Amino acid sequence: xxxxxxxxxxxxxxxxxxxxxxxxxxxxxxxxxxxxxxxxxxxxxxxxxxxxxxxxxxxxxxxxxxxxxxxxxxxxxxxxxxxxxxxxxxxxxxxxxxxxxxxxxxxxxxxxxxxxxxxxxxxxxxxxxxxxxxxxxxxxxxxxxxxxxxxxxxxxxxxxxxxxxxxxxxxxxxxxxxxxxxxxxxxxxxxxxxxxxxxxxxxxxxxxxxxxxxxxxxxxxxxxxxxxxxxxxxxxxxxxxxxxxxxxxxxxxxxxxxxxxxxxx
Amino acid sequence: xxxxxxxxxxxxxxxxxxxxxxxxxxxxxxxxxxxxxxxxxxxxxxxxxxxxxxxxxxxxxxxxxxxxxxxxxxxxxxxxxxxxxxxxxxxxxxxxxxxxxxxxxxxxxxxxxxxxxxxxxxxxxxxxxxxxxxxxxxxxxxxxxxxxxxxxxxxxxxxxxxxxxxxxxxxxxxxxxxxxxxxxxxxxxxxxxxxxxxxxxxxxxxxxxxxxxxxxxxxxxxxxxxxxxxxxxxxxxxxxxxxxxxxxxxxxxxxxxxxxxxxxxxxxxxxxxxxxxxxxxxxxxxxxxxxxxxxxxxxxxxxxxxxxxxxxxxxxxxxxxxxxxxxxxxxxxxxxxxxxxxxxxxxxxxxxxxxxxxxxxxxxxxxxxxxxxxxxxxxxxxxxxxxxxxxxxxxxxxxxxxxxxxxxxxxxxxxxxxxxxxxxxxx
Numbered sequence: 033x034x035x036x037x038x039x040x041x042x043x044x045x046x047x048x049x050x051x052x053x054x055x056x057x058x059x060x061x062x063x064x065x066x067x068x069x070x071x072x073x074x075x076x077x078x079x080x081x082x083x084x085x086x087x088x089x090x091x092x093x094x095x096x097x098x099x100x101x102x103x104x105x106x107x108x109x110x111x112x113x114x115x116x117x118x119x120x121x122x123x124x125x126x127x128x129x130x131x132x133x134x135x136x137x138x139x140x141x142x143x144x145x146x147x148x149x150x151x152x153x154x155x156x157x158x159x160x161x162x163x164x165x166x167x168x169x170x171x172x173x174x175x176x177x178x179x180x181x182x183x184x185x186x187x188x189x190x191x192x193x194x195x196x197x198x199x200x201x202x203x204x205x206x207x208x209x210x211x212x213x214x215x216x217x218x219x220x221x222x223x224x225x226x227x228x229x230x231x232x233x234x235x236x237x238x239x240x241x242x243x244x245x246x247x248x249x250x251x252x253x254x255x256x257x258x259x260x261x262x263x264x265x266x267x268x269x270x271x272x273x274x275x276x277x278x279x280x281x282x283x284x285x286x287x288x289x290x291x292x293x294x295x296x297x
Numbered sequence: 298x299x300x301x302x303x304x305x306x307x308x309x310x311x312x313x314x315x316x317x318x319x320x321x322x323x324x325x326x327x328x329x330x331x332x333x334x335x336x337x338x339x340x341x342x343x344x345x346x347x348x349x350x351x352x353x354x355x356x357x358x359x360x361x362x363x364x365x366x367x368x369x370x371x372x373x374x375x376x377x378x379x380x381x382x383x384x385x386x387x388x389x390x391x392x393x394x395x396x397x398x399x400x401x402x403x404x405x406x407x408x409x410x411x412x413x414x415x416x417x418x419x420x421x422x423x424x425x426x427x428x429x430x431x432x433x434x435x436x437x438x439x440x441x442x443x444x445x446x447x448x449x450x451x452x453x454x455x456x457x458x459x460x461x462x463x464x465x466x467x468x469x470x471x472x473x474x475x476x477x478x479x480x481x482x483x484x485x486x487x488x489x490x491x492x493x494x495x496x497x498x499x500x501x502x503x504x505x506x507x508x509x510x511x512x513x514x515x516x517x518x519x520x521x522x523x524x525x526x527x528x529x530x531x532x533x534x535x536x537x538x539x540x541x542x543x544x545x546x547x548x549x550x551x552x553x554x555x556x557x558x559x560x561x562x563x564x565x566x567x568x569x570x571x572x573x574x575x576x577x578x579x580x581x582x583x584x585x586x587x588x589x590x591x592x593x594x595x596x597x598x599x600x601x602x603x604x605x606x607x608x609x610x611x612x613x614x615x616x617x618x619x620x621x622x623x624x625x626x627x628x629x630x631x632x633x634x635x636x637x638x639x640x641x642x643x644x645x646x647x648x649x650x651x652x653x654x655x656x657x658x659x660x661x662x663x664x665x666x667x668x669x670x671x672x673x674x675x676x677x678x679x680x681x682x683x684x685x686x687x688x689x690x691x692x693x694x695x696x697x698x699x700x701x702x703x704x705x706x707x708x709x710x711x712x713x714x715x716x717x718x719x720x721x722x723x724x
Contacts, residue, residue, distance in 0.1 A: 088678060091670075116680035128675035132693025141689065142679035179693070196679060 034103055034119065034203045036087075036235065038062040042097035043079075043086050055096070056082040058260035064253070066203055066235040071246055073239075073271060074257035075279040075292045080239045081125070083257070084206045087237075088122040089115045102204075117146050119203030123193040123210050129181040135192065136162065136176040139199045146200070165198040169225050187218045194225040205229070205236045211245040223248030243275040258283060259290035298353055300332050307435060310356040319415060320407065324356075324435050327424040331431035341645050342584030342613040344555045349499060349529050350432050357469060358382050358438055361462045363493050375400060375455045380493065381462030381470065382439040396449050403440025403473060414442055418475055421505040421535045421561070429529050433471055433501045440473035443486065445512070447479040454485045454704055459502070463523060464494035470526075471501045478512035478540075485515040485703050492523030492551075499527050506534035508542050510564065517545040517702045519711055524551035524579075531557045538564030538593070545701040547711045548575040548583070549718065558587040562596035562627075570599045572698040576715060577610035577642070578722030588617035591627035591657075600631035603695050606642035607722035613644075618659060619651040627654065632662040636694055638687070638722075668694075688719055 043057035056079045064070050074080050086093045087100055089112040099106050107115050130138070139162065144152045153161075166173060169191050181189055190210055197205050207226065211219055226236060226249050238249060246254070246268065254270040255262045258279065263286055264270065274282060283290055307328055311321045336345050361381035370376055370388060377400050378386040384402040399406065399413075406414045424434040441457055461470045478484055490502065500522055508514050514534070522528055528550055534542040542560060560569030569589045577583050589598030602614045618629035633646035648661035668690050676686035692699075692712065702708050 090678070091674065111677070111683075112674065113677035113680055113682050113686075116678055122678060124675070124678075128669075128671045130672050130675070130690065130693050132696025133689050138676070138679075138689070141676075141681050141685060145680040145682060145685070200679060 033232070034066040034235070035101075036064050036204050037101040038083070038087070038098070039101065040098035041083070041086070041095065041100065043082055044094050044096050045082070045092060046094070053094075056260055057086070059098070060257075060261050062255065062262060064204070064235055064237065067232045068253065069230070069236045069238065069249060069251045070253045070255060071238045071240060071251040071271065072255045072257055072262075073241070073243070073274060076241070078257050079260040080257055081208055084122055084208045084237070084239055087206060088112060088120060113145070116202075121197055121200060121202035121205040123197060123205065123207045125208050125212065127181050127189050127193060129179075129184075131179050131182055133180045134177050135180050138180050139176075139196065142196065142200050161199060165195055168198065168228060169195055170221050171195060186213045187215070190214055190218065190222060194222050198225055198229065201229070201234075203233065203235065205234070207236060207238045209239055209241065211240055211242065219245065220248060243271045246271045256282060258288060258292075263288060298332070303332075303354055304328055307356050310358070314358055314404070315408075316404070317407065317411065317415070323424070327431045327434040330425045331428055331435050334428045334431060337427035337429060339555065339584050339586055339613070340615050340649070341647060342555065344582075344584060347527060347553065347555070349429060349501070349527065350436070351469070354432070354436055356436050356438060359468060363462050363464045365460050365491075365493055373453055375451070375453050376458070377401070377441055377456070378458040378460070379439055379441065379472070380460040381468060393451060397444075397446035398449060398451060399442060399444040400455060401442055403442045403475060406442035410444075413444060413477065414475065417477055417507060418473070419505070421507060422503060422531055422533050429501065430531065433473070433503055433531075436469060436471050436501075437473055438469060438471050440475065443474070443476045443484070445478045445482040445484045448481045450482065451484040454487050457486060457488045459488065459490045461490070461492040461498065461500055461522060461526060462494065463492050463496040463498045463525065466496040466498065468496070468498050470498060472503070474504045476504070476506045476514065476516075478506070478508050478514055480510040480512060483513035486517070487704055487707055488516070488518040489707075490518065490520045490522055492521075492526050495523065495525055497525040497527075500529070502528065502530040504532040506542055508534055508536050508540040510537045511539045512537070513540065514542045515545075515703060516542065517547075517704070517707065519547045519707055520550050521714060522550040522552060522554075526550065526552040528552060528554040529556065530554070531559070533557070533559035533561065534569065535561050535563055536567040536569050539566040540564060541568040541570075543570040543701065544572060545698055546573040547699070547702070548573060548585070549711070549714045550583070551581070553582045555584045556586070558585065560589040560598060561592065562590060562598060563592045565593040566595045567593055568597045572601045572701050574602070574695045574698040575604045575612060576607070576718045576722070577604065577612045578607045578718050579610060580608065581610040583611070584613040586615045586617060588619065589629060589631075591620040591624040591629060594623070594625045594627070596624060596627050598627070598629045600633070601697060602633045602646070603698055604635040604644060604646075605638060605691055605695065605719075606635060606644045607638045607718070609639070609641040611643045613647070615647045615649060616661065617649045617651065618661070620654050620657050620659065622653040624654050625656050627657045629657065629659040630661070634662075634664045634694070636691060637665065637667055638691075688716065691715075691719060
């Protein structure tokens with residue numbers, strides 16, 4: 033069983049124009065194990081994306097306090113590619129487009145990066161795995177020979193992120209607002225993909241605004257983030273409660289002094 | 298230079314070579330122009346001090362004894378191989394020869410088919426254009442002639458392998474590929490230039506294509522001359538009415554190189570597509586002018602140049618789209634892009650549009666910079682290590698030109714050279 037731990041994590045970003053540092057995460061604590069699906073919900077601007085980007089090691093996020101541990105080892109000093117090879121995966125909101133690199137070529141390179149030099153995936157095994165996953169995600173075979181994300185629609189890009197997830201088979205997948213901009217059919221396909229990964233060797237951290245996605249990917253644990261930290265943790269019912277009462281309701285119930293970005297006053 | 302002695306040597310050598318009096322006279326006139334004129338200039342690239350000819354030049358024809366490893370070819374393949382001044386292999390299946398296709402040594406062609414060759418040689422690139430074009434004709438010592446008669450569609454690529462013999466020093470390599478395609482014909486040519494040996498030598502390489510009415514030429518070149526070779530090249534197509542010439546050049550030379558690509562759209566409705574990629578390494582200097590000139594109405598020109606710079610190298614791409622007065626409804630597009638892979642390299646991408654007509658379409662794009670960090674980060678976030686990700690992004694960046702080369706074998710060869718350069722190129 034693998035473990036991902038976030039301990040008292042404080043993260044700041046620097047404003048490009050004013051050069052002023054602003055603290056976004058103010059002490060996040062989270063522990064999850066493979067075999068579990070966790071959801072993080074929270075209002076806009078509360079630091080959910082900052083948390084996922086920081087776990088993955090994306091540039092521009094400075095950890096000012098705390099630690100992130102994968103199976104007990106701190107990963108803070110590791111570059112993004114090493115974190116990925118150790119089993120982390122972040123499905124992006126805005127994946128890059130790369131002309132001249134086919135989807136298939138990219139997927140093979142990503143799979144092989146996690147395997148030893150003398151144990152690279154064979155063409156036959158790769159194609160078999162690819163075919164199986166394309167089918168599962170209702171994607172056309174032609175997607176694999178297209179250039180990576182180039183000219184893909186929003187929905188195609190999201191599906192392509194999930195295809196990567198299924199091909200790479202990470203230990204922990206962070207899905208950052210994978211539901212945004214998806215119609216209900218695409219949402220179901222994405223959920224089907226993620227659910228197919230469920231098992232003892234896979235954990236996922238799902239970041240979302242809305243409860244709807246969680247009807248299709250039922251989480252074991254739901255965390256609510258406000259003001260840069262996790263303020264409440266519960267079971268799937270917590271998401272349903274939020275859907276009814278809204279974040280302001282929960283804030284007031286917890287007696288928190290946090291201004292929500294979308295507050296009217 | 299002792300001009301009198303040089304001209305006497307030139308005359309004697311050309312005569313001893315058994316050349317017709319008219320050619321000897323043209324060489325003499327070219328020599329006079331060479332001796333009197335100045336070096337050509339290129340925007341933002343100075344090569345005025347390059348030793349592109351000897352202090353006391355001499356016309357020499359030397360039988361090469363060096364033998365390259367020639368890959369086996371299929372029965373139906375069309376191929377000519379020259380090592381230095383020696384034609385070592387000509388393979389033209391009977392079916393094409395019977396239809397009048399000619400693929401042969403240039404001097405043999407001058408001898409056997411003077412009507413086809415004599416007036417055509419350096420009619421598109423004029424010897425009196427500049428010092429280096431004059432030098433080329435005066436000291437021309439090897440060449441290839443390809444002729445495709447009216448209406449003949451050659452469906453096998455014509456492979457032309459030019460091997461510079463640098464197994465010994467002081468071997469001049471002044472080679473000329475002359476291609477004439479008659480109306481309605483089509484052909485695809487794969488040129489491969491390489492160097493055998495490591496001696497420091499010069500190369501003056503030219504390609505002239507006369508694409509006559511409605512003919513179609515696809516010309517790709519994989520240039521892989523040695524580290525010790527100093528190269529001047531000029532490749533020009535005259536593109537007649539409704540004719541089309543597509544260039545795809547992979548410039549992978551190891552040594553300093555300066556060159557011109559020219560597409561002259563002389564006929565109405567002609568089309569020129571000029572793609573070129575270059576990878577520069579070490580302390581190499583490379584300067585390229587890629588020009589499309591629209592003379593005819595309704596002509597289409599496209600330039601796409603992509604360069605990758607490593608080490609301390611210097612690469613200049615000038616894209617020149619010129620629309621002459623009267624070329625109504627011309628369309629001139631171009632892009633010139635370079636990727637800088639090291640802080641010490643110097644790259645330049647200059648779009649130059651010269652437009653003297655109103656109802657035309659013209660567009661350009663240029664970029665100079667490092668690999669896109671967003672792309673790099675995306676690949677790395679999937680576990681791909683930085684060097685592998687870099688190669689992928691670079692190959693993607695060059696792909697539009699690589700994909701234009703019709704032969705898979707050549708594409709793979711080009712990618713292999715590219716990978717090698719990317720691995721060793723910062724030295």
